[in-house]
Structure formats: structure tokens, C-alpha cells
Amino acid sequence: MFKPAATLIKRCLALSGVAVLTLSLNACSPDQPTLPFKGSDITGSHLGKDLDMVDTAGQPRSLKDYKGKVVVGFFGFTQCPDICPTAMTQLAQAIDLLGPDASKTQVLMITVDPARDTPNVLKDYVQIFHDDFDGLTGSEAQLAKTAKSFKAFYARAPGAKPGQYTMDHSSSFYIIDPQGEARSLLRGDATPEELAHDIRLVLPNP
Template structure:
């Protein structure tokens, strides 16, 4: 028995009505804008193209970690407060991420290459998490990196043992683009939340 034309038209209208929320939801998902707890610096000119030496002796660039979210922190192993505290928060963030932590690479760049030899770096960074990598460069390479990230560092005091440095953590997405600036003092909950946001992206 053939359905009346009015019934067929009503059914098509109902299907269109039901399909609309699904299509709208898919479009919203595709255009979803991440919400970060740190400062969103997507599209910034800040970058990191300088090659540095990791604590195993291998030359590294940011491109080596494509496919992972990368957290970059500049400091030095003898730092009495900010550096161990920040590295501790990054360690806790990795724990909070669970299995997703395997898609994250934490890079600690020393601004004290005279003291922070590769063995010193290796012992220090792996003491927080065996997946962390320490990076070391020449003074020229460090100056180039500091210029690219717009950060500062320099020795203070008569003995030169103390080094003033920027305490921010920079988050790069899995394509190597800088996305988030975490202010000095950012805790593990903030770090983990922003890393999760980046991991949601393709």
C-alpha cells in the first residue's frame, strides 16, 4: 500500500529535524576552540628551532618530538627553588595524565652549561621522571634559543653561582607549534589540564 504524499513529506521533515542536532554537533566538534588555564599564545612568533644536545649526547631539535605535546622549561640543576619545584609539578602532571603521558615529552634546557654537564643533567632530570630529557647547548646556542622564546637568564651576585632566569613553561602541540605559556608557579593540575587540551587535537 502506497503511503499518502503528506505522510512521506512528514517523515522526511522529521528525519531532517533529527539529523540537524547531529550535524550541528559534528560541526561544533570540528570547530572546537581549546580552553586553556595558562595563557593561549597560539599563533605567536615564539619558536624553538635551535639544535641542542640531550643528556645522552644526541643532537636534538623540536622536530624530533613531532606527534607529542612538548613542555619546555629553562633552568639549572643547582637552582634552589623554582627549578626543582617546577620539575616536581611537571612530574605530578605526568602522573595525572596516566597513559596519555606517553604522548608528552618534557624538555629541561639548562642555562648553566658550564656546571650542568650531560651526566649531571641526566641524573637530575631522570630523578623526577625517567622520560624527561635534559638539553644542553653552547652559550651561542642558548642565546639564540633565548631570543626565539623571548626569555632572559644571567648570573647574579659576586660569586656568580646564582642565575636569574625565566620560570615559565612553554607548551608546544603535536605539530611543533607553540600554544600555551604557563606562568612561573603553575601547578600540576593546570599543566595536566592544558596538556590534555592539546592532546584532544589532531
């Protein structure tokens, strides 16, 4: 389903296509108020509904397990050289900006490289950035199902040396409200302030 990209241009076009497709899903539900998100309003898209992975404790996880909290999802992998560490740092700063409301939010890094990112490896990685962050891994089939649910792109690409590989992947942030509904999609270069702003808009009522 997810084939290795042949060239950088092809990979970039694929990522752009995913963004366009996702943005085309903007369809506000009559049951949800329109909110002034900094990201794209994806209310009514139901992105992520079929999340089916394993957390860093080895426990199966779906969105229903996080009901009552705002979920911030990001696709990445632990051997990512620059994009993922930057994104995780942005997320950690955003969580710090939330102050007491940080406890009402769960950041999840969904690995696109489950072969190397075992639960223990993923746990050690995400907790470098914040003690309360968690990671999700699983089988290739689980990843394919979950990525499809989020309309997220990923593909294996050749590494610098024979036998090595890296991963190309979408770099957006998904914000899901406490009822498990996708609400905002922010670009990978969103600032901590923008992330915190959109999280606050969907925080559970006191």
C-alpha cells in the same frame, strides 16, 4: 646579549618585561582552534621554533625531533636552590595525572647554565623527578639562540661567595603541540592540574 642584572629589582623588572612581551604575542592562528587554556594562549607566536640544543645523550635536538608529541619546556639549572626543583616536581605530578597519555608528552628542562650542566649532570638531575624527563644543554651560542626563540630571560648573578655564581631566569612552562607549534604559556606557579589540563587540550588524536 644577556648581561648580568645589577639588582634584584632590575632582575624582577626584566622578568616581568619578558612576560609582558610574550603575552603580547597572543595571536591565534586561523589554522588553529581557540582552546580554553588555563595558561595564556600563545598560538601563532611560533615561540621555540629555533630550539637548537643537545640532549642528555649528547645528540643534537630541535623541535622537529619531538614531532608527534606534546613538548613541555622549562628553563632552569641543576644548582637552582628552590624554583627549579619545585617546577620539576609540579611537572612530574602533571605527567602522572595524564595516565596513559603521559607517553604522548615529552618534558624538557633547558639549562641556562651549560658550563656546569653537562649532559651527564643534567640527565642525573632530571631523572630524579621522572624517568622519562630529558634535559637540553649545549654551547653558550646555542643557549642564546634557543632562549631568544622562546623570548626567555636568563642572566648570571653573583653567588654568596667570591667566585661563585647563580642564574636568574624565566620560570614559565611552554606547551608545544605535536606539530611543533607553541600553544600555551603557564606561569611558574601553575598547579599540576593546570599543566595537565593544557597538555590534554593539545594531545595528538588517537
